[in-house]
Amino acid sequence: MGTDKPLLVLEHVSKSFGAVQALDDASIELFAGEAHALVGENGAGKSTLVKMLAGVHRPDRGRLLIDGREAVLSSPAAARAAGIAVIYQEPTLFPDLSVAENIFMGRQPLRRGRRIDKKLMRRQVVEILKPLGVGLDPDRLCRGLSIADQQIVEIAKALSLDARVIVMDEPTAALSAYEVERLFGAVGALRHNGAAVLFISHRLEEVFQICQRATVMRDGRRVLCAPVSSLSAGDLVRAMVGRDMEARGDGMRRVPGEPVLQVERLTREGVFVDISFEVRSGEVVALAGLVGAGRSEVARAIFGIDSYDAGSVKVGGKPLRKGAPVAAMAAGVGLVPEDRRLQGLVMELSTAANIGLASLGRLRRYRLLRRAVERRFAEEWATRLRLKYGRLSDAVSTLSGGNQQKVVLAKWLSRNPRVLIVDEPTRGIDVATKAEVHRLLADLARSGVAVLMISSELPEVLAVADRVLVMREGRLVAALGGEEATEQTIVAAATGQAEVAA
Amino acid sequence: MASLAFPASARLSSRRFVEAVMRAREFGIVAVLVVFVVVTTSVQPRFFDNQNIKFVFSNAVIYALLALGETVVVISRNYDLSVGSVLGLSAYLSSDLFQRAHGIPIVGVFAVGLAIGVGCGAVNGAIVAVARVPSLVVTLATLYIYRATDVLIIGGGMVVANTLPGGFLSIPTSSVGPVPYLAIAVAAAVAAAAYYLGTFRPGRDLYAIGSNPEAARLAGVPTGKRVFWGFVVSGGVAGLAGVLWAATYGTIDSTAGYGYELTVIAAVVVGGVNIFGGSGTVVGAALGALLLATINQALYVLGISSFWDPAIDGALILAAISLDHWITVRLTSALRKRSVRGAA
Numbered sequence A: 001m002g003t004d005k006p007l008l009v010l011e012h013v014s015k016s017f018g019a020v021q022a023l024d025d026a027s028i029e030l031f032a033g034e035a036h037a038l039v040g041e042n043g044a045g046k047s048t049l050v051k052m053l054a055g056v057h058r059p060d061r062g063r064l065l066i067d068g069r070e071a072v073l074s075s076p077a078a079a080r081a082a083g084i085a086v087i088y089q090e091p092t093l094f095p096d097l098s099v100a101e102n103i104f105m106g107r108q109p110l111r112r113g114r115r116i117d118k119k120l121m122r123r124q125v126v127e128i129l130k131p132l133g134v135g136l137d138p139d140r141l142c143r144g145l146s147i148a149d150q151q152i153v154e155i156a157k158a159l160s161l162d163a164r165v166i167v168m169d170e171p172t173a174a175l176s177a178y179e180v181e182r183l184f185g186a187v188g189a190l191r192h193n194g195a196a197v198l199f200i201s202h203r204l205e206e207v208f209q210i211c212q213r214a215t216v217m218r219d220g221r222r223v224l225c226a227p228v229s230s231l232s233a234g235d236l237v238r239a240m241v242g243r244d245m246e247a248r249g250d251g252m253r254r255v256p257g258e259p260v261l262q263v264e265r266l267t268r269e270g271v272f273v274d275i276s277f278e279v280r281s282g283e284v285v286a287l288a289g290l291v292g293a294g295r296s297e298v299a300r301a302i303f304g305i306d307s308y309d310a311g312s313v314k315v316g317g318k319p320l321r322k323g324a325p326v327a328a329m330a331a332g333v334g335l336v337p338e339d340r341r342l343q344g345l346v347m348e349l350s351t352a353a354n355i356g357l358a359s360l361g362r363l364r365r366y367r368l369l370r371r372a373v374e375r376r377f378a379e380e381w382a383t384r385l386r387l388k389y390g391r392l393s394d395a396v397s398t399l400s401g402g403n404q405q406k407v408v409l410a411k412w413l414s415r416n417p418r419v420l421i422v423d424e425p426t427r428g429i430d431v432a433t434k435a436e437v438h439r440l441l442a443d444l445a446r447s448g449v450a451v452l453m454i455s456s457e458l459p460e461v462l463a464v465a466d467r468v469l470v471m472r473e474g475r476l477v478a479a480l481g482g483e484e485a486t487e488q489t490i491v492a493a494a495t496g497q498a499e500v501a502a
Numbered sequence B: 001m002a003s004l005a006f007p008a009s010a011r012l013s014s015r016r017f018v019e020a021v022m023r024a025r026e027f028g029i030v031a032v033l034v035v036f037v038v039v040t041t042s043v044q045p046r047f048f049d050n051q052n053i054k055f056v057f058s059n060a061v062i063y064a065l066l067a068l069g070e071t072v073v074v075i076s077r078n079y080d081l082s083v084g085s086v087l088g089l090s091a092y093l094s095s096d097l098f099q100r101a102h103g104i105p106i107v108g109v110f111a112v113g114l115a116i117g118v119g120c121g122a123v124n125g126a127i128v129a130v131a132r133v134p135s136l137v138v139t140l141a142t143l144y145i146y147r148a149t150d151v152l153i154i155g156g157g158m159v160v161a162n163t164l165p166g167g168f169l170s171i172p173t174s175s176v177g178p179v180p181y182l183a184i185a186v187a188a189a190v191a192a193a194a195y196y197l198g199t200f201r202p203g204r205d206l207y208a209i210g211s212n213p214e215a216a217r218l219a220g221v222p223t224g225k226r227v228f229w230g231f232v233v234s235g236g237v238a239g240l241a242g243v244l245w246a247a248t249y250g251t252i253d254s255t256a257g258y259g260y261e262l263t264v265i266a267a268v269v270v271g272g273v274n275i276f277g278g279s280g281t282v283v284g285a286a287l288g289a290l291l292l293a294t295i296n297q298a299l300y301v302l303g304i305s306s307f308w309d310p311a312i313d314g315a316l317i318l319a320a321i322s323l324d325h326w327i328t329v330r331l332t333s334a335l336r337k338r339s340v341r342g343a344a
Helices: A046-051 A075-080 A101-105 A118-132 A147-160 A177-192 A204-210 A233-241 A295-303 A325-328 A340-344 A351-363 A369-384 A401-413 A433-444 A458-464 A487-495 B014-044 B048-075 B085-099 B104-130 B135-154 B182-197 B201-211 B213-218 B222-248 B260-271 B281-302 B308-338
Strands: A009-019 A020-030 A035-040 A061-064 A068-071 A084-087 A165-169 A196-200 A215-216 A221-227 A259-268 A272-280 A284-290 A310-315 A332-335 A419-423 A449-456 A467-472 A475-481
Touching: A009 A046, A020 A035, A020 A046, A020 A061, A020 A419, A035 A046, A035 A204, A046 A084, A046 A165, A046 B308, A061 A325, A075 B104, A084 A147, A101 A118, A101 A147, A101 B014, A118 A147, A118 A433, A147 A165, A147 A177, A177 A196, A177 A204, A196 A204, A196 A467, A196 B014, A204 A233, A259 A295, A259 A449, A259 B014, A272 A295, A272 A310, A272 A449, A272 A467, A272 A475, A284 A295, A284 A433, A284 A458, A284 A487, A295 A325, A295 A332, A295 A419, A295 B135, A310 A340, A325 A332, A325 A458, A332 A401, A340 A401, A340 B182, A351 A458, A351 B014, A351 B085, A369 A401, A401 A433, A433 A449, A458 A487, A467 A487, A467 B014, A475 A487, B014 B281, B048 B085, B048 B182, B048 B260, B048 B281, B085 B104, B085 B135, B085 B222, B104 B135, B182 B201, B201 B213, B201 B222, B213 B222, B213 B260, B260 B281, B260 B308
Parallel strands: A020 A221, A035 A196, A035 A215, A084 A165, A165 A196, A284 A449, A284 A467, A332 A419, A419 A449
Antiparallel strands: A009 A020, A009 A061, A061 A068, A215 A221, A259 A272, A259 A310, A467 A475
16 A cells, blocks of 8 residues: 555545435545544444445545546446445345355356356355354355354455455444454455455444554544554544543542342343342442343343243332333333344334333323424423434434434433433444433433443443443352452453352 | 453354255155145045046146246245236136137147236236335236236136147146146146256345345345246246146136135245245245145045135144244254354
């Protein structure tokens, strides 16, 4: 790279959707052999740029150069033919077809008589997967593959296409640490082959770990493009938000009150065993642990989505009927689930309807929903949570990820919960909104709500929680308060390196 | 990395398991079929004589043929409800030719039946693929339209057997032992279709479209074109089945093939084809048709009122769908266990 000509250039491109200017005179250059970070807050225009490279959107103004020649990507197939491969956060595979067929769909190797050469296909898949260090069986159906393995299938697809530009849209958002390492290995292999990798991530430490250059976008424009070695995390964040981030103040320590949520010896066979803890009014308790340790399952059981085999849950001293979310809601429990698109929101409904969804009882008269009341209600909460939206009547799917999460929060906060359970509240959310969510949780606790937060991000756990409970393999293995909770003690407990009395 | 997540890695080959399950689907139908035949024969030995077997086969071939075409459509997450009407239209128009065009060769009549079916299928396919109307609605509409056309043309009349040449009427009845040549021909057609769907790109494309239409589009699969041709195949096959229907029954009025679409879809579902597309085979669907025809005949031979026939078909559909669901759930969890744990 450096003096070489760039492989791909987007030059002064603009794109608007209706009144929304998604990209405004944005540019980016990608060189062979580099991993190039693209960062920015949600809504900064990254997705639009990606879709342009994927051949989904075409620029209103500006042009695209590949190898110095102007190119038009009129369809996903055209983008693929031009050597551009896009790997989405949640890959779209064929669950009923084999790994090999997924990789070669539409361009399977043929033998005599235009028949698909299955043996050759299988051999090629094995060869492609070898440098990635993955033992995926080419004949295995894709149904049931983990997201990490699905991404590996997508990467294998890109490799089999000899793609020269590989765009990865938040590939690490749903991966475990081990899987992230494996993915980074694959990125290295791609770069080594002379491909340019455009890497989009909200985790800045990943940018510093694998990227050579970074482009920062804000409000549809490029605000910074520089070698990563010349940048600090602070530089990136400043460029993204356009201001300095305020440091978290520990000044307002909260004073916990009475226990509000009491969980006693909760057991769901094969999932979690003998879970006991309490969350008091005014405190944030984090539930930490490895992915698959059973944390979300405990939350689901408390809220009544799943039943449990033994134990009890009490809210405000009164036992909660098991397996009954309606009873949990009536007792003042709220749950912000892990997957906001599938569980937290009704994507086709409007923003206003989603905010009001858990409060329908208050929004109706004579059993009829009053739209005007719903809208005023939604407006109030949208303002309180500083929601960025076009119109409240638009489908909630039009909002960016961070704003969608705010809608889920608004839905529950508007019920004035006594207990709020939040599961991975900031997954896939940009830095600034993340800080807002953290502040919100702190404010909630200060106002007397008992907050139970599940999080896989240690800095988040340490920044927000008063106490940290650690789960491992379905059991509560540690309760760490105040000073005891550090990255080392949590990881040690979560991985079983040290047993701490619960 | 501050993320708290490590996998408990364990990866085993799942190939054998998956293959076993897939094979088990067709094997399961054969097993049910065998049990049915054995039980029925033990109660009424007459069931296993040549005449009866021939009867079952000649009933099954038309349904099996229709099921073949329907499977091609269902695999791509579409439905063709118009097959019964297409069959009726083709049965009348083609057999009527023996009177209208004297001396027309039998092959010519089959060609006309095929052409009628292809035409009807092309209309279905074009509306689904170009106008992007859900196929369930499109073919529900054409089910009525094709049937109405049939009624309009025939009026109160009908084609009767004595206007049809003997060579034509003997097509369904000529056989080697108890097995009609026609059954062998249909079996060959099913085998050819299975091979095509398994080893040629357009065939795999249909599975891809049914498995995940959006991903198929992103992979550059010409989805509209493939779906269109799927309907053309289904229509063409129904057209051929119409001619065979005429040869089998000899008397053709405007009710020919009435209600067949539901039996065909029943055969497809019983045969293990996923009603939401993406998986299943034409072999399974044809076996499903054979099973339904066998049960039908068994009830007749056992002297059980044919009143029970739809009830048993219904029970079979429920059993097949429950089994399908159960297998999918078990398969998913088995596959998940066999891959790396992680990624919540």
